[in-house]
Amino acid sequence: MQQLHLFNPSESLRFPENLLEFYPDFLPGNESTVLLEHLAATVPWMQKRIMMYGKELLTPRLTAWYGDSGKSYAFSGSRFDPLPWTPELFALKEKIEARTSLTFNSVLLNYYRDGNDSVAWHGDNEKELGQNPNIASLSLGQARQFEFRSRDDHAARYALRLESGSLLIMKGDLQHKWEHRIPKSKSDSGRRINLTFRTIY
Numbered sequence: 238m239q240q241l242h243l244f245n246p247s248e249s250l251r252f253p254e255n256l257l258e259f260y261p262d263f264l265p266g267n268e269s270t271v272l273l274e275h276l277a278a279t280v281p282w283m284q285k286r287i288m289m290y291g292k293e294l295l296t297p298r299l300t301a302w303y304g305d306s307g308k309s310y311a312f313s314g315s316r317f318d319p320l321p322w323t324p325e326l327f328a329l330k331e332k333i334e335a336r337t338s339l340t341f342n343s344v345l346l347n348y349y350r351d352g353n354d355s356v357a358w359h360g361d362n363e364k365e366l367g368q369n370p371n372i373a374s375l376s377l378g379q380a381r382q383f384e385f386r387s388r389d390d391h392a393a394r395y396a397l398r399l400e401s402g403s404l405l406i407m408k409g410d411l412q413h414k415w416e417h418r419i420p421k422s423k424s425d426s427g428r429r430i431n432l433t434f435r436t437i438y
């Protein structure tokens with residue numbers, strides 16, 4: 238694993254770097270571009286409606302869910318059944334498993350069409366993901382800021398730039414102690430696809 242560069246605007250709470258693994262050059266540039274084009278064109282992208290504070294909202298990005306059959310996932314009051322693995326996604330899963338010695342049975346895809354798409358503060362701590370989930374997050378296309386904040390002290394924040402072709406592993410009790418988000422950006426305006434490989438129990 239290569240050195241992680243965390244950008245830390247506050248010094249109040251040390252980020253547990255042992256709960257992350259970062260492979261900045263997991264996929265070569267040309268492979269990332271081909272994969273981004275392929276996924277953008279072929280995945281049946283959906284914009285989900287979610288309930289937030291009693292109001293129905295559209296998620297500010299497109300999503301799709303693939304994985305082993307029978308592993309459904311409840312999220313914001315809805316239940317999602319996975320699409321069957323495509324050869325490309327299954328091959329990626331195997332490549333990530335070989336590199337990290339972890340195993341996964343599903344992948345959630347996020348499509349950020351431009352800098353206006355985002356994901357709000359959250360932790361991936363749903364009970365279907367098990368006690369301390371391993372999540373492998375592969376980024377393609379436009380680099381975006383990925384931010385962490387401590388659940389105990391929202392002023393304790395860290396950020397990491399997720400470049401195209403990079404793979405970030407989140408593990409241990411990270412999801413219980415820290416939240417993450419991709420904020421909107423005026424300058425990072427290109428399209429980006431992120432794949433988060435997970436295990437659903």
Ligand SMILES: O=C(O)CCC(=O)C(=O)O
Pocket residue numbers: 345347356361374376383399417419431433
């Ligand atoms: O797009 C990303 O890098 C993060 C996506 C994410 O946090 C999620 O799907 O749970």
Ligand SMILES: [Fe+2]
Pocket residue numbers: 359360361417
């Ligand atoms: Fe997440």
